[in-house]
Amino acid sequence: xxxxxxxxxxxxxxxxxxxxxxxxxxxxxxxxxxxxxxxxxxxxxxxxxxxxxxxxxxxxxxxxxxxxxxxxxxxxxxxxxxxxxxxxxxxxxxxxxxxxxxxxxxxxxxxxxxxxxxxxxxxxxxxxxxxxxxxxxxxxxxxxxxxxxxxxxxxxxxxxxxxxxxxxxxxxxxxxxxxxxxxxxxxxxxxxxxxxxxxxxxxxxxxxxxxxxxxxxxxxxxx
Numbered sequence: 629x630x631x632x633x634x635x636x637x638x639x640x641x642x643x644x645x646x647x648x649x650x651x652x653x654x655x656x657x658x659x660x661x662x663x664x665x666x667x668x669x670x671x672x673x674x675x676x677x678x679x680x681x682x683x684x685x686x687x688x689x690x691x692x693x694x695x696x697x698x699x700x701x702x703x704x705x706x707x708x709x710x711x712x713x714x715x716x717x718x719x720x721x722x723x724x725x726x727x728x729x730x731x732x733x734x735x736x737x738x739x740x741x742x743x744x745x746x747x748x749x750x751x752x753x754x755x756x757x758x759x760x761x762x763x764x765x766x767x768x769x770x771x772x773x774x775x776x777x778x779x780x781x782x783x784x785x786x787x788x789x790x791x792x793x794x795x796x797x798x799x800x801x802x803x804x805x806x807x808x809x810x811x812x813x814x815x816x817x818x819x820x821x822x823x824x825x826x827x828x829x830x831x832x833x834x835x836x837x838x839x840x841x842x843x844x845x846x847x848x849x850x851x
Contacts, residue, residue, distance in 0.1 A: 629677075629680065630680075631683040631687065634670075634684065634692070634695070635687065635689065637670065638660050638662050638689070638691050639660050641660075641663070642661050643661045643662065644661060645661070646662065647659055647661025648661070649661075650690065650721075653719070653721060654720065654721075655690045655721070655722070656690065656718075656719065658689045659689065659690040659691060660689070661691070662695075667695050667698065668698065671695060671698035671699060677699050678699070678700055678701040678704045680696075681695075681696040681697075681699035682696070684696035684699070685713060690719065693722055694722060697722075697725050697729050697730055698729070700730045702730045702731070702732075702733035702734045703733075703735065705730060705734040705736070706734075706736055707734075707736040707739045707740050710731055710734065710736075711740065711743065714726065714752065718750075718751050718792075720754065720795070723751055723754065723792075724796075727755050727758040727759060728758060731755070737759055740755070740756075740759065741759040743756075744756035745757075750790040750791065750792045751792050753789075753790070753792070753793040754793045754796045757793060757796035757797050757799075760778070760796075760800055761796060761800050764778070764803045764807065765803065770804075770808070775804055775808065775811060778804070779811070779814065779818065782797055782800060782818065783821075783822070785797060786798060786801065787822050787824060794824065798824055798825065798837060799837075801815055801818060802815070802819075802837075802839045802846075805819070805839065805842075805843035806842070806846040806847050806850075812847070815843060816843060818839070819840045819843070820840055822839075823838075824838070824839070825837040825838040825839070
């Protein structure tokens with residue numbers, strides 16, 4: 629399929645409710661509002677197509693970019709290209725999707741983590757912490773030395789972090805707390821001491837991003 633064909637398909641499958649939800653969450657125009665179910669079905673039909681994915685991404689259309697994430701070949705994502713790709717991405721859902729689904733599988737993820745960790749842009753620092761969160765979930769990488777060093781950094785940087793970065797740094801703290809029981813009490817203590825998101829209001833049945841609440845909720849579900 630060609631870019632023009634895909635864009636026509638996306639526009640034909642636009643959903644006003646989905647568009648409203650995405651805009652409310654921070655997505656920017658151009659945007660059709662295509663349901664994820666349709667995007668997944670289309671991605672399965674097209675298959676991995678790196679060149680088409682790049683064209684979709686460069687279209688700047690938010691729906692096209694969500695689809696692009698499903699079509700990229702991570703092995704072809706070099707550091708320079710990816711860094712340029714996220715220069716104009718401030719929508720956290722799309723950013724996280726790109727990092728978790730593609731960039732983490734790129735052979736240059738370590739290069740990008742170091743590059744973004746030192747960046748001035750909030751969304752790039754969030755991207756670095758997204759890569760760190762993925763590493764936390766890999767028991768082969770999350771050694772005791774790594775987790776101890778990471779918790780020292782989190783304790784030092786979480787409160788002063790900028791909004792997008794703070795959210796993912798807090799997620800890192802929570803993930804350590806509920807993934808590694810030897811660290812649960814330490815993570816709870818750090819979360820209570822720092823108090824980030826402690827006053828967060830959530831809808832009934834939802835869990836706050838406050839690390840102690842998040843950790844307890846996940847552990848409770850696992851029982």
